[in-house]
Amino acid sequence: MGVRDQSRGGVTSAIRRSGPYAAIRDVAYRLYEHRVEASLPTDITPRHVGVILDGNRRWARSMGLTDVNRGHQRGADKISELLHWCTEAKVEVVTLWLLSTDNLSRPAAELDPLLEIIETTVGKLAADGWHVKPVGALDLLPDKTARILKHAGEETSGAPGLIVNVAVGYGGRREIADAVRSLLIEQASRGTSIEELAEVLDVEHIAEHLYTRGQPDPDLVIRTSGEQRLSGFMLWQSAHSEFYFCEVHWPDFRKVDFLRAIRSYAARHRRFGS
Secondary structure, eight states, X not given: OHHHHHHHHHHHHHHHTSHHHHHHHHHHXXXXXXXXXXXXXXXXXXXXXXXXXXXXXXXXXXXXXXXXXXXXXXXXXXXXXXXXXXXXXXXXXXXXXXXXXXXXXXOHHHHHHHHXXXXXXXXXXXXXXXXXXXXXXXXXXXXXXXXXXXXXXXXXXXXXXXXXXXXXEEOHHHHHHHHHHHHHXXXXXXXXXXXXXXXXXXXXXXXXXXXXXXXXXXXXXXXXXXXXXOTTTTTTGGGGOEEXXXXXXXXGOOHHHHHHHXXXXXXXXOOTTO
């Protein structure tokens, strides 16, 4: 029963993805996309967009694929499209959460292929001329991965246009801990005592030591795949961010989904904590 139902669903899905049905759907989609794009205000654009690229594994399973790495690869292939959409929308910074610190505890058979996809993706972003900036605890990553990320950052540091933060080995709590540690080391090198630092310590002191120091905080955080939580993403920086949760899995994320997120952001009255 289950096999027969799955087969019938697969045939139906295949029909819908091709032939007249697909052609009509694509035309309707493009018309709707243009309508949404035309409705966007030109004077309200997020400077920094953070994206939690969620749902690669679930997408692979929904497609009947036994190798979830095909989902990760499909998700990686989607990144270039997103960056072009961000450029068109005049976004200045985008942060892509590619791998959390929690993910580093996965079995090697699962983690190694994912790291290879990330390495290839970051290398391609650099080769394509994007301004790549690694953000994360690189010391927790395998040497090869850390080297590739550092090289991409150094090679593209002077690239103009959109800044692409690639968050690999990233966790919001770890970032804050690293920032405090860096601050303490800096102050100790100046001969400042703990007591003296405690008297003057301000939020800006910590902000200056975050992975994203010098950048605007994210105005908009997008998470795909229907999950409605941050899971530790940019905990410090997202204090005043607007959030947009999208049901679609990341590999199926379309330009119209991005435009809807921008439209939702533009329609909100930002109170910055009030």
